[in-house]
Amino acid sequence: MPVNVGIIGAGRIGRVHADALCRRISDAHVLAIADVNLEAAQAAAAEYGIPQATSDHTTILSNGAIDAVIICSSTDTHSQFITDAAQAGKHIFCEKPVDFDLGRIDSALAAVNAAGVKLQIGFNRRFDPNHARVRQAIVDGEIGTPHLLHIISRDPAPPPLAYIRVSGGIFLDMTIHDFDMARFLIGSEVEEIYAAAGVRVDPAIGEAGDVDTAIITLKFANGVIGVIDNSRQAVYGYDQRVEVFGSKGSASTGNWYPNAVTISDSNSVRRDLPLNFFMDRYTDSYVAEMQAFIDAVVNDKPSPVPGIEGRIPVVMGLAARQSYIENRPVRLTEFQ
Numbered sequence: 001m002p003v004n005v006g007i008i009g010a011g012r013i014g015r016v017h018a019d020a021l022c023r024r025i026s027d028a029h030v031l032a033i034a035d036v037n038l039e040a041a042q043a044a045a046a047e048y049g050i051p052q053a054t055s056d057h058t059t060i061l062s063n064g065a066i067d068a069v070i071i072c073s074s075t076d077t078h079s080q081f082i083t084d085a086a087q088a089g090k091h092i093f094c095e096k097p098v099d100f101d102l103g104r105i106d107s108a109l110a111a112v113n114a115a116g117v118k119l120q121i122g123f124n125r126r127f128d129p130n131h132a133r134v135r136q137a138i139v140d141g142e143i144g145t146p147h148l149l150h151i152i153s154r155d156p157a158p159p160p161l162a163y164i165r166v167s168g169g170i171f172l173d174m175t176i177h178d179f180d181m182a183r184f185l186i187g188s189e190v191e192e193i194y195a196a197a198g199v200r201v202d203p204a205i206g207e208a209g210d211v212d213t214a215i216i217t218l219k220f221a222n223g224v225i226g227v228i229d230n231s232r233q234a235v236y237g238y239d240q241r242v243e244v245f246g247s248k249g250s251a252s253t254g255n256w257y258p259n260a261v262t263i264s265d266s267n268s269v270r271r272d273l274p275l276n277f278f279m280d281r282y283t284d285s286y287v288a289e290m291q292a293f294i295d296a297v298v299n300d301k302p303s304p305v306p307g308i309e310g311r312i313p314v315v316m317g318l319a320a321r322q323s324y325i326e327n328r329p330v331r332l333t334e335f336q
């Protein structure tokens with residue numbers, strides 16, 4: 001039986017998921033898409049062949065034919081929409097981050113537990129085949145005991161200031177993916193975080209109350225030491241690299257390119273720039289995470305990225321922000 005789905009939010013990521021669900025996943029039917037910006041909902045409905053477009057997300061929640069909702073609206077709506085969807089008996093896929101406030105996250109997760117519905121958080125990078133292979137190398141002992149983790153995660157250009165103002169800041173908006181990747185790869189919890197950060201790209205980002213450049217040091221419970229390197233602007237494109245170094249070797253993955261050509265002449269040896277941003281670089285991972293969600297619903301399997309996996313990176317983001325503000329290492333227990 002196909003899963004009937006409603007999508008809330010027809011912005012950048014809502015359209016990525018609409019594309020996967022409508023064109024690339026056979027056992028899902030998207031019945032409706034909602035956005036407070038009705039024109040955005042209508043445009044997405046027309047593009048992906050979705051029968052209903054609405055400006056009111058409650059139309060989706062009250063539709064008895066809909067089994068599951070995909071929450072892709074702005075972050076400030078997520079925890080309330082999770083609660084509302086759970087109370088309406090819908091299975092839920094929700095984009096990261098769940099919320100900036102741990103109390104609101106806990107209320108939303110309690111509503112999910114009470115309703116007995118599935119909740120999957122949108123940490124798509126776990127479904128990237130390269131990152132998954134690095135994890136497999138660690139699980140299979142190919143690199144021995146992990147000692148060090150390096151994550152380089154730089155965007156090609158900053159988002160609009162209007163987005164930055166409501167994003168929760170770089171640690172909760174951008175680094176949150178890297179916090180999830182760090183836990184996923186090492187398979188151990190981070191106990192302490194130290195963040196050094198500054199405004200190196202655009203003073204307007206500082207005036208909006210955020211930073212655009214950061215190094216975050218992680219100390220894991222199993223002894224691994226990690227570092228995350230973030231920038232809001234890598235002029236050569238989306239820079240996504242990972243290395244785990246261990247007692248028997250290392251596992252690493254680099255950037256993805258539109259082609260593999262090397263051009264050599266009398267002046268230089270060169271190649272084209274890497275894929276520019278997440279819609280290109282992580283295309284397959286968005287389809288894979290959505291396929292996993294639909295599989296979990298169809299076959300009544302546990303969510304591959306349940307709600308608690310959405311909460312812990314928020315704790316890490318809050319700790320990183322505190323560390324930056326107070327210029328000291330912060331233990332995660334300060335935020336539990």
Ligand SMILES: NC(=O)c1ccc[n+]([C@@H]2O[C@H](COP(=O)([O-])OP(=O)(O)OC[C@H]3O[C@@H](n4cnc5c(N)ncnc54)[C@H](O)[C@@H]3O)[C@@H](O)[C@H]2O)c1
Nearest residue numbers: 009010011012013014035036037072073074075095096122
């Ligand atoms: N997993 C990823 O790689 C990834 C990538 C991008 C964004 N995101 C997350 O997805 C969310 C959306 O980001 P985006 O880049 O698509 O933003 P966006 O601004 O492009 O789209 C958000 C959409 O939500 C709509 N919206 C806002 N409030 C609403 C409401 N009450 N009801 C219905 N629609 C509402 C807006 O009108 C807008 O069209 C954010 O939480 C962001 O952190 C995740």
